[in-house]
Amino acid sequence: MGLGEVSDLVSQARAAMRQAWAPYSKFKVGAAIEAEDGRVFVGCNVESASYGLTICAERMALGAAVVAGARKPRRVVVATDVDPPAAPCGACRQLLAEFGLDLEVVAVGPKTERRWTLGQLLPEAFMRESLDR
Numbered sequence: 001m002g003l004g005e006v007s008d009l010v011s012q013a014r015a016a017m018r019q020a021w022a023p024y025s026k027f028k029v030g031a032a033i034e035a036e037d038g039r040v041f042v043g044c045n046v047e048s049a050s051y052g053l054t055i056c057a058e059r060m061a062l063g064a065a066v067v068a069g070a071r072k073p074r075r076v077v078v079a080t081d082v083d084p085p086a087a088p089c090g091a092c093r094q095l096l097a098e099f100g101l102d103l104e105v106v107a108v109g110p111k112t113e114r115r116w117t118l119g120q121l122l123p124e125a126f127m128r129e130s131l132d133r
Contacts, residue, residue, distance in 0.1 A: 006077060009034055010108050012042050013079035016057065020044035024051070029086070030079040031057035035070035058092040062099075075104035085109035093122040101125060 009032040017030025022045055029045045043060025058076060065073060076096065080086045085107035088096065096103055101119035119125070 006075065006106055009040065009075070009077040009106070010079065012040055013057075013077040013108065016042040016044045016061075017079045017081070020057065021046045023047060024049070028081060029057040031061040032077045032079075033058075033061045033065050033070075034074045034076075035065055036072035036074050037070070039065075039068065039070060041065040041068065041070065056089060056092050058088050059095055062095060071099065073099050073103055075106060077106045077108060079108050081110060083109035083112045085112060085114055087114065087116070087121060090122075093118065094126065097122055097125045097127055 013030040013032040015030065016032065017028050020028035020030065022028045024047050031043050033041045035041070041061045041064040043057045043064060045055065045057045046060070047054045058078060061076070078086065078088055087107050088105065096118055101117065101122065103118040105116045105118055105121060107114045
């Protein structure tokens, strides 16, 4: 799938990125999650002086999707102002894994993009099945 096929998600992720609250790191991130039914949920990172309270864009978008009843995300687009674009952090990868390792992850920067499945980004994921062993 080319960038043109996810251009609306890219636009929404970039718009969310512009709203980020990142006074400490100055690293703004926006995310757009497309649910299986086509609905889109966005989020941006929100930093805190108490760094542990900071929330990532991907987790904020996922929370909005869950609140709306969306349980089957199809893809997530993560927008940053760096090239090559940044992949989701480990905490975001782990939380996204709750909804399936086949999720398409698209990272976009000002000029380039990168693509993976969540399973590629989180090999040997710790999941519910891990707890049943």
